Amino acid sequence: xxxxxxxxxxxxxxxxxxxxxxxxxxxxxxxxxxxxxxxxxxxxxxxxxxxxxxxxxxxxxxxxxxxxxxxxxxxxxxxxxxxxxxxxxxxxxxxxxxxxxxxxxxxxxxxxxxxxxxxxxxxxxxxxxxxxxxxxxxxxxxxxxxxxxxxxxxxxxxxxxxxxxxxxxxxxxxxxxxxxxxxxxxxxxxxxxxxxxxxxxxxxxxxxxxxxxxxxxxxxxxxxxxxxxxxxxxxxxxxxxxxxxxxxxxxxxxxxxxxxxxxxxxxxxxxxxxxxxxxxxxxxxxxxxxxxxxxxxxxxxxxxxxxxxxxxxxxxxxxxxxxxxxxxxxxxxxxxxxxxxxxxxxxxxxxxxxxxxxxxxxxxxxxxxxxxxxxxxxxxxxxxxxxxxxxxxxxxxxxxxxxxxxxxxxxxxxxxxxxxxxxxxxxxxxxxxxxxxxxxxxxxxxxxxxxxxxxxxxxxxxxxxxxxxxxxxxxxxxxxxxxxxxxxxxxxxxxxxxxxxxxxxxxxxxxxxxxxxxxxxxxxxxxxxxxxxxxxxxxxxxxxxxxxxxxxxxxxxxxxxx
Amino acid sequence: xxxxxxxxxxxxxxxxxxxxxxxxxxxxxxxxxxxxxxxxxxxxxxxxxxxxxxxxxxxxxxxxxxxxxxxxxxxxxxxxxxxxxxxxxxxxxxxxxxxxxxxxxxxxxxxxxxxxxxxxxxxxxxxxxxxxxxxxxxxxxxxxxxxxxxxxxxxxxxxxxxxxxx
Numbered sequence: 001x002x003x004x005x006x007x008x009x010x011x012x013x014x015x016x017x018x019x020x021x022x023x024x025x026x027x028x029x030x031x032x033x034x035x036x037x038x039x040x041x042x043x044x045x046x047x048x049x050x051x052x053x054x055x056x057x058x059x060x061x062x063x064x065x066x067x068x069x070x071x072x073x074x075x076x077x078x079x080x081x082x083x084x085x086x087x088x089x090x091x092x093x094x095x096x097x098x099x100x101x102x103x104x105x106x107x108x109x110x111x112x113x114x115x116x117x118x119x120x121x122x123x124x125x126x127x128x129x130x131x132x133x134x135x136x137x138x139x140x141x142x143x144x145x146x147x148x149x150x151x152x153x154x155x156x157x158x159x160x161x162x163x164x165x166x167x168x169x170x171x172x173x174x175x176x177x178x179x180x181x182x183x184x185x186x187x188x189x190x191x192x193x194x195x196x197x198x199x200x201x202x203x204x205x206x207x208x209x210x211x212x213x214x215x216x217x218x219x220x221x222x223x224x225x226x227x228x229x230x231x232x233x234x235x236x237x238x239x240x241x242x243x244x245x246x247x248x249x250x251x252x253x254x255x256x257x258x259x260x261x262x263x264x265x266x267x268x269x270x271x272x273x274x275x276x277x278x279x280x281x282x283x284x285x286x287x288x289x290x291x292x293x294x295x296x297x298x299x300x301x302x303x304x305x306x307x308x309x310x311x312x313x314x315x316x317x318x319x320x321x322x323x324x325x326x327x328x329x330x331x332x333x334x335x336x337x338x339x340x341x342x343x344x345x346x347x348x349x350x351x352x353x354x355x356x357x358x359x360x361x362x363x364x365x366x367x368x369x370x371x372x373x374x375x376x377x378x379x380x381x382x383x384x385x386x387x388x389x390x391x392x393x394x395x396x397x398x399x400x401x402x403x404x405x406x407x408x409x410x411x412x413x414x415x416x417x418x419x420x421x422x423x424x425x426x427x428x429x430x431x432x433x434x435x436x437x438x439x440x441x442x443x444x445x446x447x448x449x450x451x452x453x454x455x456x457x458x459x460x461x462x463x464x465x466x467x468x469x470x471x472x473x474x475x476x477x478x479x480x481x482x483x484x485x486x487x488x489x490x491x492x493x494x495x496x497x498x499x500x501x502x503x504x505x506x507x508x509x510x511x512x513x514x515x516x517x518x519x520x521x522x523x524x525x526x527x528x529x530x531x532x533x534x535x536x537x538x539x540x541x542x543x544x545x546x547x548x549x550x551x552x553x554x555x556x557x558x559x560x561x562x
Numbered sequence: 563x564x565x566x567x568x569x570x571x572x573x574x575x576x577x578x579x580x581x582x583x584x585x586x587x588x589x590x591x592x593x594x595x596x597x598x599x600x601x602x603x604x605x606x607x608x609x610x611x612x613x614x615x616x617x618x619x620x621x622x623x624x625x626x627x628x629x630x631x632x633x634x635x636x637x638x639x640x641x642x643x644x645x646x647x648x649x650x651x652x653x654x655x656x657x658x659x660x661x662x663x664x665x666x667x668x669x670x671x672x673x674x675x676x677x678x679x680x681x682x683x684x685x686x687x688x689x690x691x692x693x694x695x696x697x698x699x700x701x702x703x704x705x706x707x708x709x710x711x712x713x714x715x716x717x718x719x720x721x722x723x724x725x726x727x728x
Contacts, residue, residue, distance in 0.1 A: 204675060205627060205674045205675055206566055206569075206570055206627075207569075207570050207573045207574070208569065227674065230628055230674075231628070231674055234628045246673045246674055246675045247673070247675055248654075248670075248671075248673050248675065248676070
């Protein structure tokens with residue numbers, strides 16, 4: 001199934017490629033951008049527009065994404081959003097494809113590669129595309145096995161919608177497959193309700209005497225239609241998507257068409273919605289986007305790609321369901337987030353409010369104004385301020401004098417736990433700081449757009465596309481920030497003063513420096529940004545920062561060997 | 563909905579009184595209320611419960627048979643699958659949808675096709691073979707597993723008590 005999907009995706013990609021530039025133009029028109037702008041951009045931009053033609057399998061592999069839900073919902077919201085989104089699509093892919101052209105051809109499809117695949121190979125499957133795929137698979141199986149669609153659905157669901165797996169298993173042992181799916185075998189026997197018969201006998205559920213209309217699955221357990229309806233409605237109400245025959249010893253599943261036949265429309269619609277959601281839950285080829293209130297499903301047709309993007313541009317890790325976290329590993333992320341949840345507040349408080357006893361290194365909280373501390377554990381008496389012996393404060397007062405030797409001695413004697421705490425806080429503060437920076441920087445683009453609207457009112461000759469590059473650069477900046485944030489988690493897990501760590505810190509430093517430079521420049525006033533020389537500097541810096549980011553990811557990918 | 567339940571319960575009551583099933587007897591707790599039944603169960607032969615006559619109250623919901631009745635022993639009974647307050651905990655009496663983890667097999671769960679008779683047979687079978695995997699009375703389950711002698715003594719006490727109350 002995977003293979004099929006991928007190749008068909010590729011095929012579609014091939015087909016749509018030539019038409020891409022025009023798609024591009026369309027979208028440019030939509031954002032009121034003059035076409036001149038894209039063409040007469042700086043060198044950097046030209047590279048990008050070249051690459052634009054080569055990338056975006058996202059759109060082709062999934063034509064519905066463009067036209068259906070996401071854009072529809074967006075356009076109803078606010079035009080800026082649409083613009084943002086589209087520019088996102090345009091720019092985000094560029095650096096990655098750049099890189100895949102020179103040098104990311106290593107065979108081990110790990111972090112970096114998968115990261116670059118984020119943009120190039122992950123298809124975003126929205127509700128409609130999902131439904132269509134479901135429909136296609138069902139129809140194909142139904143035709144191949146000569147069964148009804150609703151039976152094909154049951155069979156597919158029993159194997160997590162892995163069509164190829166189902167077919168090969170079915171050829172091997174049809175009986176086993178049918179039993180597991182709760183389907184009568186041979187499947188040639190129609191699973192449709194045995195024709196409704198009106199009979200005088202008693203219904204074994206309601207025990208009413210006939211004449212009643214009876215129905216049964218092919219197992220022959222027949223009940224009156226009223227009881228069926230009540231039974232099915234109750235099951236649907238409970239959110240059950242695998243309804244089995246009421247007879248306790250029978251394991252036949254009720255196919256969808258029977259639910260449609262016997263229940264009212266509302267109930268059936270509810271049932272279909274549950275079944276559709278179950279498709280995502282059961283299928284191994286798509287997942288729910290974990291972002292709050294997103295609710296989109298995303299296809300993971302490329303299983304080597306760990307980080308994927310939903311149609312709303314949320315990027316996440318398929319494995320641990322958190323934010324895309326390169327270069328950190330899933331286990332590092334899980335451990336880190338847990339540690340942050342558990343410890344951060346405590347640690348912050350500890351570092352602000354406690355000292356370690358200079359003798360036994362237990363952590364001590366000051367519980368009064370007096371600076372004369374007595375360690376409860378070892379009874380050591382010392383001064384809270386200078387950590388020196390309290391005795392020295394009575395016999396010979398030296399607390400106010402700065403003694404470098406003493407400071408050094410007290411530092412040497414610091415407890416390991418305090419050192420570990422400081423180490424953790426070092427990484428934690430930087431991690432949080434990059435997260436905060438990113439949140440602020442995400443607004444740069446919006447601010448630039450607002451400012452531009454103001455400027456346009458005053459100077460109508462200004463063109464919308466003049467601030468386009470700000471959005472693109474901001475996107476790159478945010479990507480760097482995310483990576484930077486996770487580098488601190490990665491670094492926290494690396495052994496100190498190892499050669500890997502040295503190299504890593506070097507790469508990190510490089511990325512951090514370039515990111516900060518870009519950030520600083522982008523935060524200047526829009527009037528400044530509109531100057532040609534500033535614009536080219538922004539573009540150059542964005543490219544440099546992206547380079548650093550990819551170099552770092554690649555370095556980690558290659559095991560941090562110099 | 564409840565009209566159907568009334569009809570169905572009346573019918574089942576008639577059947578149970580006309581041709582009684584070995585091992586239990588059943589009747590309405592209050593003649594004006596068809597939703598509450600008194601049942602008495604004979605301790606199954608060749609088990610520790612043999613000789614006992616255990617009374618229980620069976621309460622049907624208004625939407626019976628879509629949902630199962632509850633069964634609560636009014637006699638003292640010491641059993642891993644009976645809560646200390648007398649409520650019987652067996653899978654077929656669990657309201658549908660109460661088992662999201664799929665722990666119970668479909669055939670072991672409530673289905674509208676169950677009747678008073680099938681429920682009573684399940685309870686009798688529960689008395690003969692306790693299930694200590696998901697116990698309602700943890701102490702009883704522990705004893706049943708680890709201290710058979712004490713378990714037997716407690717059950718014998720319940721049996722005696724039930725005979726005295728006859």
